[in-house]
Amino acid sequence: MGESEGSEFPPKKQQQQPENADFPIKRLARQLDFYTGCASRPSSIAAAATAEPQVAEIQVEPQQQQQQQPVRAVKPESPKSIPIPNTELKDGTPKKQRQCNCKHSRCLKLYCECFASGTYCDGCNCVNCYNNVENEAARREAVEATLERNPNAFRPKIASSPHGTRDSREETGDGLVFVKHNKGCHCKKSGCLKKYCECFQANILCSENCKCMDCKNFEGSEERRALFHGDHGNNMAYIQQAANAAITGAIGSSGYASPPVSRKRKGQELFFGQAVKDPSFDRIGHFQQGSHIKPPAPCSSLPSNPVGPITLGPSKITYRSLLADIIQPQDLKELCSVLVVLSGEAAKTFSDQRNSMEKQVEDQRETLLASSTEERLQNHKESDADKIVANDCSSTNHADKVSPDDSSADGADMPKGRPMSPGTLELMCDEQDTMFMAAASPHGLMGQGCNTYSQLPCGQGMTEAHAEQERIVLTKFRDCLNRLITFGEIKETKCSSLARTELGNQKDPLSNGIGNTRTGTGSQRRPFSNGVVKVVPPPAKPTQMVTSIVSTSDSDLQKIPGLPQNGDNKLKS
DNA sequence: GAGTTTGAAACT
DNA sequence: CAGTTTCAAACTC
Known part of the structure; x- marks a missing residue:
C-alpha cells in the first residue's frame, strides 16, 4: 500500500558525494572572516577548503524526523547513501537514485536504506511501504523506536x-x-x-x-x-x-x-x-x-x-590530525590571554581616539557659541544646548566617520544599532559586562556618564568600542587559525614527502616516518631507521607558540610555505 | 531472474 | 553482551 509516494516532498535520495569534512579550523577561520570582513587565506588554501560538511553533526530527534523533512532532504550520510562505484560517476555525481526493494520491513527499519538515510521512499520497489507521508504516524513511531535502540541510528556512519x-x-x-x-x-x-x-x-x-x-x-x-x-x-x-x-x-x-x-x-x-x-x-x-x-x-x-x-580484527587504521600535539591546552589559555590583552589595548586606543575627537567637537561647539550673536544666544541657547546634549553621546559616530581606522569595512556588516554580531553575542553571553567592560572603563568609555550597557542612550560609544574590540580579537584569532592551518599544511607536506621516502623503504619494518613532533623530550634529532633524520625540537613553550601565532605578520607567514630548512623549528616556535 | 551469500539490524 | 533470527543488498549462476 501507499508505496513510492510522497512526490510533494523535497528532493529525496540525493545521493550526494559524502562530503569531505572541511578542515574545521578552516571553517572557523572563514567564519571569522565573515565577522571581521577580511579575506583570510591565500586563494590556494581557500580553494583547498572546499565543501561544508553535511548535516552530519545534527542529532536527528524524533520530532525532527517528522517535522523537519526539508532538513533531512539533505541526506545524512549513511553507508548506504555513500557513493557506490557502480551507481555513481567517478567524480561523485549521482548517476541514479537508490531504490529500496524492501518486502518485509515496511521500510520502517534500518534495513531499508531509504529509512536509514532519513528519506521517504520515492520510486522504490518496496512492498507495503510505510516510509511515506501517508503513514507518517507509523513512520514516526518507527523512527522513535529506532532512536531508542540507537540514538545515533540516523547519524552518518562514515x-x-x-x-x-x-x-x-x-x-x-x-x-x-x-x-x-x-x-x-x-x-x-x-x-x-x-x-x-x-x-x-x-x-x-x-x-x-x-x-x-x-x-x-x-x-x-x-x-x-x-x-x-x-x-x-x-x-x-x-x-x-x-x-x-x-x-x-x-x-x-x-x-x-x-x-x-x-x-x-x-x-x-x-x-x-x-x-x-x-x-x-x-x-x-x-x-x-x-x-x-x-x-x-x-x-x-x-x-x-x-x-x-x-x-x-586485522584492520586497525587510525589517523591523527596534522595539528595533533601542536595545540595544547596551555596554548589555548595563552591565546585567550593574548586576545584579552589585545582587547584591552583596543579599548584603550579606541577611547583615546574618541576622547580626542570629542575634545575637537567641544572646541568647535564653543567656537560656534562664541561667534553667535547675543540675541541668537538668548533665543536659542536652550534648544542648542539640548541638541548638543542629545548628540553628545553619539559624537563618536561622527568621529568614526573621519577615523582612519578601517573598521568601517567591518562596520558595513554591522548596523549602527547592533551592539555585536550574533555570533559574538553568543560567544560572550555572560561575559559582556566583565572582561570587555573592564577593559574599556578605565579610559573613559565608562566615564561618559554611561555606566550601563550599549542599549542605553549613551551606549553608542560602547557599541563602537565593542565593535572595535570584536574586530581586533576576531581578526587576531583568525590570523591565529590561519597560521595553524599553515602549520598543518607544512607538516602535511613534510610528512607526505617523508612518507614517500618511507614507502620506498617499506621493507624496513621499523620505518614509520610519522613522528610526533611535539613529544620529544629534548632531543633535537631523531634518527629513523631508514636514515631519515627528523628534526624533533623540544616542546615549545605555549606562550611562545601563541605569541608567534598571534603576532606573526603576514609577511612572516609567507616565508613558511617554502618548507624552510628549519621548518620544524619554525613550526614549533 | 532465481537462488545463494553476506553482514547489518533486530531480536532474544 | 552474546547468540540467533530477520532482512535486504550483493553476488552467482
Whole structure:
C-alpha cells in the first residue's frame, strides 16, 4: 500500500558525494572572516577548503524526523547513501537514485536504506511501504523506536577521523577517502573487499573500529590494490574478479598464509613496531589497537599488543590530525590571554581616539557659541544646548566617520544599532559586562556618564568600542587559525614527502616516518631507521607558540610555505 | 531472474 | 553482551 509516494516532498535520495569534512579550523577561520570582513587565506588554501560538511553533526530527534523533512532532504550520510562505484560517476555525481526493494520491513527499519538515510521512499520497489507521508504516524513511531535502540541510528556512519580531519578529504592513490566507519564493519568472509562490507562500499579503509576478520581492505593490501589498479579502476567485473581472487588467496597471498590475523595486521605491527614507544600513544590509548599507515599522517599508533587477539580484527587504521600535539591546552589559555590583552589595548586606543575627537567637537561647539550673536544666544541657547546634549553621546559616530581606522569595512556588516554580531553575542553571553567592560572603563568609555550597557542612550560609544574590540580579537584569532592551518599544511607536506621516502623503504619494518613532533623530550634529532633524520625540537613553550601565532605578520607567514630548512623549528616556535 | 551469500539490524 | 533470527543488498549462476 501507499508505496513510492510522497512526490510533494523535497528532493529525496540525493545521493550526494559524502562530503569531505572541511578542515574545521578552516571553517572557523572563514567564519571569522565573515565577522571581521577580511579575506583570510591565500586563494590556494581557500580553494583547498572546499565543501561544508553535511548535516552530519545534527542529532536527528524524533520530532525532527517528522517535522523537519526539508532538513533531512539533505541526506545524512549513511553507508548506504555513500557513493557506490557502480551507481555513481567517478567524480561523485549521482548517476541514479537508490531504490529500496524492501518486502518485509515496511521500510520502517534500518534495513531499508531509504529509512536509514532519513528519506521517504520515492520510486522504490518496496512492498507495503510505510516510509511515506501517508503513514507518517507509523513512520514516526518507527523512527522513535529506532532512536531508542540507537540514538545515533540516523547519524552518518562514515565520519571523518577525529584525528585526521584534514586527511579525511584527501584520497590516496587507491582512491580511498580517509574517513572512518563509526561502528566499523564485522565482515567475516568477504575480506572487506566486497560491497557487503560497509567500509568497502563507502570506499574507505577499514579502521580500528572494525571487527572484521581476514580483512584486506587496508592500505598497502595487495589484494585491495589489485582491485583498483592496473587500468581496471572502473571495471567492476574486474574488480569483483580480483576481489574473489583476493579473498580466495589467489592474489598477493604468496608468502602469506593469510591466517586469521591478516597480513595487514602483521604488516602494520611490524611497520609500526617502533612507534609504540612514542609517548604520544599514551594520549590515544583507544587507538592502540590500530595502526596508522597512511603515509602523510603525521603521527601513528599501533597495536599495543603485537600478538593481540586474533578476533579483534586485522584492520586497525587510525589517523591523527596534522595539528595533533601542536595545540595544547596551555596554548589555548595563552591565546585567550593574548586576545584579552589585545582587547584591552583596543579599548584603550579606541577611547583615546574618541576622547580626542570629542575634545575637537567641544572646541568647535564653543567656537560656534562664541561667534553667535547675543540675541541668537538668548533665543536659542536652550534648544542648542539640548541638541548638543542629545548628540553628545553619539559624537563618536561622527568621529568614526573621519577615523582612519578601517573598521568601517567591518562596520558595513554591522548596523549602527547592533551592539555585536550574533555570533559574538553568543560567544560572550555572560561575559559582556566583565572582561570587555573592564577593559574599556578605565579610559573613559565608562566615564561618559554611561555606566550601563550599549542599549542605553549613551551606549553608542560602547557599541563602537565593542565593535572595535570584536574586530581586533576576531581578526587576531583568525590570523591565529590561519597560521595553524599553515602549520598543518607544512607538516602535511613534510610528512607526505617523508612518507614517500618511507614507502620506498617499506621493507624496513621499523620505518614509520610519522613522528610526533611535539613529544620529544629534548632531543633535537631523531634518527629513523631508514636514515631519515627528523628534526624533533623540544616542546615549545605555549606562550611562545601563541605569541608567534598571534603576532606573526603576514609577511612572516609567507616565508613558511617554502618548507624552510628549519621548518620544524619554525613550526614549533 | 532465481537462488545463494553476506553482514547489518533486530531480536532474544 | 552474546547468540540467533530477520532482512535486504550483493553476488552467482
